[in-house]
Amino acid sequence: MSRAVVVGERGLILGFRGVGMEVVPAEDAEGLRRALGPLSRDADVALVLVTESLAALAPDALEDFRAVSQAVITTIPTHLGGTGFAFNEMRSVVERSIGVDMLGKD
Secondary structure (H helix, E strand, C coil), X not given: CCEEEEEECHHXXXXXHHHCCEEEEXXXXXXXXXXXXXXXXXXXXXXEEEEHHHHXXXXXXXXXXXHHCCCEEXXXXXXXXXXXXXXXXXXXXXXXXXXXXXCCCC
């Protein structure tokens, strides 16, 4: 059965348990890397959500995850609002894929 997992700061992700998602607390860049390692090797994991504030500390960890896993990984804003990290990441992926910045600069 497919699993959905949320990785982020403990106080920001606990509410996702209420909708049936697994939560994996991580407080810093190294914690994010440690959390994503086993998830990237688990074939049952279909979706991974990472808080924007944590993903911004280690964007390379998300790229490493994408290189080895078929699961979808994306970032979500926190209660502090979006920082633009997720949009910039998506813009970069689109630009690498098709060679054109379809979403425009800022």
